[in-house]
Amino acid sequence: MSGKPFFRTIFDVPHEEYFSPGHGLCAGCTAGTIAKLLLKVAGPNTIVVNATGCVEVSTTTYPYTSWNVPWLHVAFENTAAAASGVESAIIALKKKGIMDPSTKVNVIALAGDGGTYDIGLQALSGMLERGHRVMYVLYDNEAYMNTGIQRSGSTPEFAWTTTTPVGSQWKGKMQQKKPIAEIVSAHGTPYVATSNPNNFTDMMNKFKKGLETEGPSFVHVLQPCTTGWKFDPRYGIEISRLATETAMWINWENDHGEFRVTVTVPRRRHVRNYLRMQGRFSHLTEQEVNEIQDSVNKKVENINRLVGKTVIGPLVE
Amino acid sequence: METIAKSIWKRLPLSSNYAVAYAARDSDVDEIAAYPITPQTTVVEKLSEFIANGELLAEMVHVESEHSAMSASIGASAAGARAFTATSSQGLELMHELLHIASGMRLPIVMSVAARALSAPLSIWGDYSDVMNTRDTSWITIIASSAQEVYDSIVQAYRIAESVMLPVMVAYDGFMMSHTYEPVFVSEKAGLFRDYIPRKGRVVLDTKKPVTMGAVANPDWYYETKYQQVKAMSDAYGLSVEADQTFSKLYGRGYGLVEEYNVDNSELVILTYGGIFGTVKQAVDEMREQGIPVGAARVRLFRPFPLNELRSLLLKSKAVAVLDRSFSNGLPVSGPLAVELKSMMNSYNINVPVYSYIVGLGQRTVTEADISKIASQALSSKVSNESIYWGVRE
Amino acid sequence: MPAGAVIMEPGNSAERFTGDWRTFKPVINQDKCTRCLRCWVFCPEPAISIVDRQYTSSSGRAWKNSVEINYDYCKGCGICVEECEPKAIDFIEEVK
Numbered sequence: 001m002s003g004k005p006f007f008r009t010i011f012d013v014p015h016e017e018y019f020s021p022g023h024g025l026c027a028g029c030t031a032g033t034i035a036k037l038l039l040k041v042a043g044p045n046t047i048v049v050n051a052t053g054c055v056e057v058s059t060t061t062y063p064y065t066s067w068n069v070p071w072l073h074v075a076f077e078n079t080a081a082a083a084s085g086v087e088s089a090i091i092a093l094k095k096k097g098i099m100d101p102s103t104k105v106n107v108i109a110l111a112g113d114g115g116t117y118d119i120g121l122q123a124l125s126g127m128l129e130r131g132h133r134v135m136y137v138l139y140d141n142e143a144y145m146n147t148g149i150q151r152s153g154s155t156p157e158f159a160w161t162t163t164t165p166v167g168s169q170w171k172g173k174m175q176q177k178k179p180i181a182e183i184v185s186a187h188g189t190p191y192v193a194t195s196n197p198n199n200f201t202d203m204m205n206k207f208k209k210g211l212e213t214e215g216p217s218f219v220h221v222l223q224p225c226t227t228g229w230k231f232d233p234r235y236g237i238e239i240s241r242l243a244t245e246t247a248m249w250i251n252w253e254n255d256h257g258e259f260r261v262t263v264t265v266p267r268r269r270h271v272r273n274y275l276r277m278q279g280r281f282s283h284l285t286e287q288e289v290n291e292i293q294d295s296v297n298k299k300v301e302n303i304n305r306l307v308g309k310t311v312i313g314p315l316v317e
Numbered sequence: 318m319e320t321i322a323k324s325i326w327k328r329l330p331l332s333s334n335y336a337v338a339y340a341a342r343d344s345d346v347d348e349i350a351a352y353p354i355t356p357q358t359t360v361v362e363k364l365s366e367f368i369a370n371g372e373l374l375a376e377m378v379h380v381e382s383e384h385s386a387m388s389a390s391i392g393a394s395a396a397g398a399r400a401f402t403a404t405s406s407q408g409l410e411l412m413h414e415l416l417h418i419a420s421g422m423r424l425p426i427v428m429s430v431a432a433r434a435l436s437a438p439l440s441i442w443g444d445y446s447d448v449m450n451t452r453d454t455s456w457i458t459i460i461a462s463s464a465q466e467v468y469d470s471i472v473q474a475y476r477i478a479e480s481v482m483l484p485v486m487v488a489y490d491g492f493m494m495s496h497t498y499e500p501v502f503v504s505e506k507a508g509l510f511r512d513y514i515p516r517k518g519r520v521v522l523d524t525k526k527p528v529t530m531g532a533v534a535n536p537d538w539y540y541e542t543k544y545q546q547v548k549a550m551s552d553a554y555g556l557s558v559e560a561d562q563t564f565s566k567l568y569g570r571g572y573g574l575v576e577e578y579n580v581d582n583s584e585l586v587i588l589t590y591g592g593i594f595g596t597v598k599q600a601v602d603e604m605r606e607q608g609i610p611v612g613a614a615r616v617r618l619f620r621p622f623p624l625n626e627l628r629s630l631l632l633k634s635k636a637v638a639v640l641d642r643s644f645s646n647g648l649p650v651s652g653p654l655a656v657e658l659k660s661m662m663n664s665y666n667i668n669v670p671v672y673s674y675i676v677g678l679g680q681r682t683v684t685e686a687d688i689s690k691i692a693s694q695a696l697s698s699k700v701s702n703e704s705i706y707w708g709v710r711e
Numbered sequence: 712m713p714a715g716a717v718i719m720e721p722g723n724s725a726e727r728f729t730g731d732w733r734t735f736k737p738v739i740n741q742d743k744c745t746r747c748l749r750c751w752v753f754c755p756e757p758a759i760s761i762v763d764r765q766y767t768s769s770s771g772r773a774w775k776n777s778v779e780i781n782y783d784y785c786k787g788c789g790i791c792v793e794e795c796e797p798k799a800i801d802f803i804e805e806v807k
Contacts, residue, residue, distance in 0.1 A: 011748070017757060019722075022727035027787060032757070044527075047522050060529050061533045065718040071527070072530045074415070078384060080385075082388045082391055084378055084385070086522065088376035123382075197753070200752055226788075421715065424715075482714055538712075542712075542716045545715075
């Protein structure tokens with residue numbers, strides 16, 4: 001499955017747009033970037049099944065839709081199940097000759113972190129176990145942004161949210177972020193990857209591999225949220241870049257059991273650079289920042305050991 | 318009927334659960350997403366056998382919950398498949414939010430429900446608490462009283478659903494019907510119902526004509542969308558009559574929307590739904606032999622409510638005792654059918670005494686003797702205005 | 712109105728303009744623009760397109776295409792401004 005990446009430079013990105021403007025996502029919402037690039041990879045022979053969430057409510061306010069491919073929303077917690085139904089229907093209709101058996105249709109489930117880590121985990125697990133050919137794309141903005149920034153299983157430790165406020169007793173979220181991609185991998189899912197919109201060719205190559213996978217695939221994309229993370233809307237991509245450069249976020253893939261880090265970081269930056277750009281971490285003491293740095297250091301060590309060489313380099317600044 | 322039976326039917330001993338499975342097979346369903354729950358389970362077992370041995374070409378989605386069963390059914394139906402599912406009790410409750418979504422999205426899904434009590438306390442046994450809890454979900458609801466009717470109603474359900482674009486549930490008694498065997502005529506040849514339930518074009522997720530399904534509706538649009546559902550449910554009334562009459566013409570069996578039994582010249586009509594109707598009819602026979610003028614009726618179509626048939630029944634009735642196997646706690650009259658009948662009578666200025674009896678909860682046995690005693694009490698007119706919890710130990 | 716609030720016309724959100732959300736307006740300096748397309752690839756609306764319009768810069772560099780912002784949709788987030796490597800996009804306060 002390895003070999004030359006399909007999208008190598010920006011000039012490989014298709015010009016066709018299947019995601020229309022006029023949607024109601026916040027100015028600077030990187031979910032728009034992700035959805036737009038996702039459809040550029042998938043093309044018109046695609047059905048998107050979207051969980052309740054920011055993308056869903058912002059792009060399909062009746063009578064307007066931003067989607068130029070067939071699109072379905074059912075509820076919050078069941079995107080993987082609804083997508084399973086869509087995929088099964090296509091198989092059945094092809095077998096019966098009601099649908100042209102040569103038609104190739106991509107089925108994409110698109111959900112946020114709440115709809116994946118928390119309320120949607122059961123349906124996702126079922127879909128993975130049954131082996132539906134569905135690419136599940138998780139846009140992870142690390143909280144329930146659509147309802148107004150409440151903590152989710154994806155919210156990282158210390159992050160402020162409206163339900164993990166900073167006070168005399170609480171200092172933001174007190175628990176770790178759930179390792180969702182590893183949980184998905186543990187199902188034996190043939191293709192699992194993490195990416196972020198700054199590394200758009202990496203992200204698009206992963207979408208492409210996910211769609212080419214016989215069976216389920218899972219692409220976990222970090223989605224910096226201007227409103228919930230509290231940064232100026234212009235910095236969404238910059239923060240996405242810093243996430244990788246600090247190894248707060250590591251772009252990897254598990255391609256049929258073959259694990260690799262796809263975006264290597266020769267010289268790693270201090271997590272301070274990532275954290276200090278975001279209001280949700282503004283209450284952090286230097287000690288807490290260093291605690292986060294320590295945990296990232298451990299994660300990097302583990303990743304390098306797993307890969308067998310230094311793919312994420314030493315801390316330089 | 319005999320000539321028809323000889324040519325196209327095979328007579329099999331079937332439980333209502335198996336009758337459901339045969340009907341889904343003979344309706345040529347494309348996708349089945351279901352999760353095991355007592356007493357529905359043998360429906361899905363039999364359908365799995367049909368697929369496993371090539372008798373039915375369909376995809377089985379072995380979902381991890383009823384919530385996902387209905388979600389997958391919605392996805393499959395939206396993608397153009399003829400979707401089927403089956404459940405009971407807690408499973409129907411777990412699906413609840415999706416029931417509203419299936420009807421709101423106007424998807425012609427058909428579901429069978431082996432009606433069962435709701436927890437707590439846990440009871441795997443039959444009553445209609447689960448079905449009655451779905452009254453506000455905009456699902457067309459048929460309640461059958463024999464395995465043959467279950468089979469025929471599933472087929473009819475696809476005709477109704479795909480005409481009016483609302484989902485249909487076909488309910489029947491958990492255990493008393495789901496697990497008891499009756500002779501049932503099932504289709505001898507494949508495609509018997511092909512013209513009765515033809516494949517029709519409808520708006521689906523089609524890459525050649527991309528649509529957005531399940532959009533957000535602001536206050537500007539929500540109300541109208543819901544009102545369309547009201548109109549559709551109203552249309553479903555006539556279409557249910559049509560589906561039953563056409564079925565009867567083609568296949569020799571019809572049921573109507575309200576079945577009457579010895580109603581003429583009666584002082585009291587015992588009105589109910591589901592399998593208990595058999596016991597009620599026997600009790601009526603026994604009472605008639607003793608010269609007690611009682612009749613019986615059952616509601617077969619619960620949603621839309623069979624207004625005309627019930628009005629005509631009430632015109633012939635001097636008093637009505639309604640037997641409900643469910644209750645809505647907190648109301649003086651708590652039997653769902655009794656409440657709805659009274660509401661309808663009030664709207665149409667019909668004034669007949671209605672006595673509400675709660676019976677058979679969690680499969681508490683209801684015998685012919687119970688029915689006779691209820692009838693005697695109702696005939697004496699010494700009956701509470703409130704629901705009577707028949708036979709309960711206080 | 713189609714049953715079930717189905718939206719029959721794909722991509723018709725383009726009929727709804729979001730340009731009036733803007734408080735700052737990105738303006739591409741075509742002379743400085745290197746056509747690297749980063750603004751185009753990251754724009755979340757998308758409100759930036761590659762247009763078939765030739766441009767010759769003051770230094771004599773001839774471009775076959777230009778990059779253009781559609782102000783009907785641009786919400787003025789500034790991602791293009793931030794991500795522009797040659798710093799060819801000015802961010803100007805809207806005067807209304």
